Amino acid sequence: MALFPSFILSDESKENISKIINLTHTVAHYGWIPFILYLGWAHTSNRPNVLNLLSPLPSV
């Protein structure tokens, strides 16, 4: 937000936008892998158990 001078965006607006961007970044950061797992779960016909999808170890 430092790119915009103060007469375009007030300091409060800059702070709010910065908070929104940080929150979006955090959600995207931690939500990306659950999103990948959801795609695999939704695309599989027998809808496997979530624990099976999360488990990194080979199923016996």
Place this chain on the structure above:
Amino acid sequence: MLDYMESVSRAFEQSTGWSRDNSYANITATSKALLDFKIPTAFEFQVSNATTPYTFNTTRVSTRNIFNGSLTYLYSDADNLKDMVRGSGAVSLQQVTETYRYFQPFYNHKSAPSNGDRLVRKSLYYGRMYYPTSNLEAMMIKRLTPYTQVKLKCLSTFNEFNILTCHWQRDTGRNCQELIFSTNDLLCGYRFLHNFLGTPSKMKTSLYNNSSLSLGTELWLGLITLSPGCSTTLRYCTHAPNTGRPLTLTLSWNPFFGNLSSSYSAKTSTSTTFCAKYDFNLYSIDSNLSFGVEVWRRGSTNQQHEPPTSQSINKTDNLMYHHLLPTLSQSSSHGHGQTKMEHEQQLLQDLTTAFSTSLKRIDREKFEIENFQNDYSCANFTSVWKLSTSLRDKNLKVLWEGKFKGFLVSAGGEFFKSSPLLDNRSRTPLYPARFGVQLQYST
């Protein structure tokens, strides 16, 4: 050794008909694989499996100074991906090892899928979370049309270091174009690769010419620092006509830094590969000569490939071209023109024999090339030694990759002639700079 996820992404490219080698980024992939191969730097263990036909995951733990690792998940809706990705016990070693790249960019054989765009619009989503740092690597590949795809890569951290890179690629077989934009320094790039030969063609010196010639270039510009960059590379791939063994020559030129690099890579047999590279800088008059060699070891094989004998080839050729040979029994019964007819018959016989010999030669060269490739791809290799050295750096890189009880093992190290920290008068001939072991298991 290729990671499991790298194998999956290559299987995705194979499933969607995307040519990995027809790109400027991989134009020197053969010399890189033989000289600048990656050596593990820690003890690393990876376990991978496919939980569903569309989801793959990998857990990696590594111990160097601290205990760290990563969790990787991948989703793709490409067809038959699970069948194409094999476990570590069943996969052949030459598929998971970076080695000589067979490449034949004959774009006239590239055909668009006839089932429409629905089958082409496949996608791949990849995420890798590192711990204990919680950094995230994300990637998405989307095929748009039979000739284009978009690739997004992202590195996300919480210490103000986030990079997003976008690639737009268009590959028509004859030309491959790539537009790149990265948020790091607002870097913009353009890559272009052109293939000159569309089909195996006839040349003056050889009737069957299986060689290919590619020319590529790349341009870069950082918009913040306004720092430009460019390079151009010529690649020539061909086969030895008598033995069918492939060889690749590349010539790279970077005009800004004055760096000229030429490489020669050849598969001297199905079990050995050799590469030599010479670098020269026009501005600093600095040069470097590098050598790399690969030695593959075969295990017991069930499929015995019998070497072709000249008798069998001649027999096949005679069967194929018997109709071209003149039938001497059909001679003319007219007595007065017998001398003239015999002369014409002799001329016709000479022409037919010459034509038949050329056809035989084409067939033999083609047979040798295909036989060599089949012999290599069907071979049951159990391990490979990779060695690389550079005269200027005075180093030796050693890497052993192989299969051991269902595991894929990669172990190696890099040695220098003398340590920069120790006294040069040290009697140690080779100083180990780094070494590591990597174990992979996948089902």
